[in-house]
């Protein structure tokens with residue numbers, strides 16, 4: 001049937017390097033420079049799901065990201081995994097975006113693309129982790145959406161039945177295409193790029209759009225389009241104390257337990 005599938009991808013700092021991220025207390029911004037970046041893990045699951053649907057029904061998978069120039073690397077990795085086309089939304093006008101301004105930017109890009117059947121997002125990111133962008137984008141596009149998606153089945157060409165995670169179980173939701181799904185980790189195991197697929201990246205389309213290319217009104221994007229702003233950021237001060245216990249092993253254990261009780265730790 002040839003589906004148009006869009007996958008929203010955010011480049012995030014590598015969790016192994018979170019301790020290297022600094023906060024600019026003055027501006028309230030996160031300083032990500034110099035910290036290795038990866039595709040947000042759940043966005044790899046979202047892409048894997050999109051690729052599987054394409055393999056089953058044929059079609060095209062477009063990966064789209066709003067981010068700085070280096071986010072192109074994340075899109076290239078997505079192309080190496082099998083996506084057909086990458087779109088980087090990159091402009092200083094997008095900077096300082098909160099989740100609504102991010103969703104607005106994605107909305108104008110999706111509108112410019114025209115036809116689509118399915119949009120996949122990760123359920124949340126590992127850095128900001130609000131889980132708001134997917135539902136906001138669906139709302140702006142006026143299409144049905146489901147978050148916490150664990151499994152997707154096609155009832156027919158235009159109808160999906162998805163399994164949605166609940167705290168003590170799950171529910172099944174039926175919805176019509178076009179739709180947006182925010183996926184969870186257990187939904188699949190993302191594939192790794194192969195040498196062949198890495199070599200094919202150079203032949204694939206990579207588009208870079210600025211705000212004017214997608215017709216995004218300046219007041220709806222970036223800092224201007226953000227109804228929230230960081231009022232302040234604060235770093236936890238982690239204090240550490242060291243005490244060395246003397247004596248035999250048994251005495252050291254007894255003294256440690258007594259000391260921990262004294263400190264109210266146990």
Ligand SMILES: Cc1cc2nc3c(=O)[nH]c(=O)nc-3n(C[C@H](O)[C@H](O)[C@H](O)COP(=O)(O)OP(=O)(O)OC[C@H]3O[C@@H](n4cnc5c(N)ncnc54)[C@H](O)[C@@H]3O)c2cc1C
Nearest residue numbers: 008066096098099121122124125128129130131132133230
């Ligand atoms: C007040 C405020 C100010 C901010 N200022 C800045 C800033 O100056 N610079 C900055 O880098 N960040 C800034 N942020 C963070 C930025 O708003 C979020 O990173 C961004 O909106 C995505 O939110 P999230 O990470 O919570 O995504 P979630 O809602 O948790 O993400 C869910 C899914 O949406 C999709 N998605 C999310 N973000 C993108 C994206 N950018 N491109 C494509 N798909 C995406 C992915 O599929 C992702 O898995 C700010 C946040 C706030 C609240």
